[in-house]
Amino acid sequence: MSKADKIKARAPRGFADRGPADLAATEKMLAKIRETYELYGFEGVETSFVEYTDALGKFLPDQDRPNEGVFSFQDDDEQWLSLRYDLTAPLARYVAENFDALPKPYRSYRAGWVFRNEKPGPGRFRQFMQFDADTVGAASVAADAEICMMAADTLDNLGLSGQFVIKINNRKVLDGVLEAIGLGGEEHAGQRLVVLRAIDKLDRLGPEGVKLLLGPGRKDESGDFTKGAGLEPADIARVLAFTEAKGDTNADTIANLRQVVRGSARGEEGANELAEIAALIAEAGYEARVMIDPSVVRGLEYYTGPVYEADLTFQVQDEDGRPVRFGSVGGGGRYDGLVGRFRPEPVPATGFSIGVSRLLSALQMVKSPIVSGNDKPGPVVVLVMDKDQIAAYQRMVSTLRKAGIRAELYLGSSGMKAQMKYADKRQSPCVIIQGSNERERGEVEIKDLIEGAKAAEAIASNAEWKAARPAQFSVTEDKLVDAVKDVLARHFA
């Protein structure tokens, strides 16, 4: 194969590989989340990566652009299949399919990869992991309140106490406001969506930017123009007043909301639900962690009632060095319509979703004990000095493994210097050396690489370094395990 024919090795755009440190940290974090969810009585369930496209939502691939937003392909029988883009739609399918066998309300959690065919960015991938918990078949807002409290407990257990707030709002309240400014009814569905998305950009654009988006439109810094919702100034003021209705206490906030939605039955119903949730939260002692906040709307269309967002409040620096709040690591809400798409009867449901990799980077930033202290030692490496003695070396490896010590035989073909470099790169605590000299005496040489690295700092010349053989000692073969355990104990007690 000529050089020009070689394939360029590169991960596809928006997809990432994960190294051992990341895997270990993620594993510990997921275990902690799972533990919390189990404590609340939720049970695990896993669904497939691929679903029939029509089960995922209203999206249907057309011949021109079958992969818009979602990765899709056609089965043998020409049915369209898609990679799941979240864990909620597949859960709705699962519950509907197994409806008769499942206990109602059905409480479950699941972690898994989801895929979105969108433009990737920093911290935004086309494959990422979510961790969801959902209660299906409970119409009571007690289910919503519980999910929010569980989200708070989860973040507490991950070492983020005092650094987050779970924000709750209600879509019905927003609907009430929109109704009040004459955007009720089917014919205004498109415009309502524009308003919703404009509000969702509050944190990024600020009230001024959102004001433009609600009105004539906004020109961004590259000169690109975004068409707005075209609302009248008075209506814009009313929508913005809604997003700013948060008071010092939940009671104040709800009182403000009642003002804004006055006259709309749906809006008042939403305010009542929020009052109920606030009472449950106060009763359980969560009012410092879970708060009513009307600025939360969530971009998704399928939410029908309470919506939530988990916001981290500590500051991080953006790429220009400016301090910004870390922001959202998860969200959710009530989706009473989703399961019902598959069933003759309506099925209420509510759930919460954690963005796993985003939460992980947050934990790394605050140096949570969950993800720190993961620098476990590499394997003990048994060097190959004489190729005809591999069986003997392999025996040493087995002996160490039987004693519960991570160990391996050097399997490459290079000389001793390269073997030492290999062990160094693997972060081995020590290597085992047995050449003909040691073998004749029935001994093995053990070199403590961590101690040796420290000693190296004081030695300038290579000749001296070689002669000193720092942190190296001999023991008889039967003492191998004890000696290695001593070395490990010295560094990883």
Place this chain on the structure above:
RNA sequence: GCAGCCGUAGCUCAGUUGGUUAGAGCACCAGAUUGUGGAUCUGGGGGUCCCCCGUUCGAGCCGGGGCGGCUGUACCA
């Protein structure tokens, strides 16, 4: 999708008005050291200068088109 900026070694980048065989640092491999990870020194491998077309005696450099990347914006059911 739209707009702006940018494409030279694995990485970060130099490269003169357009002029021989395109460079540096880091990383990698080897030797100095028959059997010792660091440091130092010496050597080595590695390039479609994003691609195509054009201008020119001559293009990494100039022009056009394409592709890719980054950033903003839109979309994100």
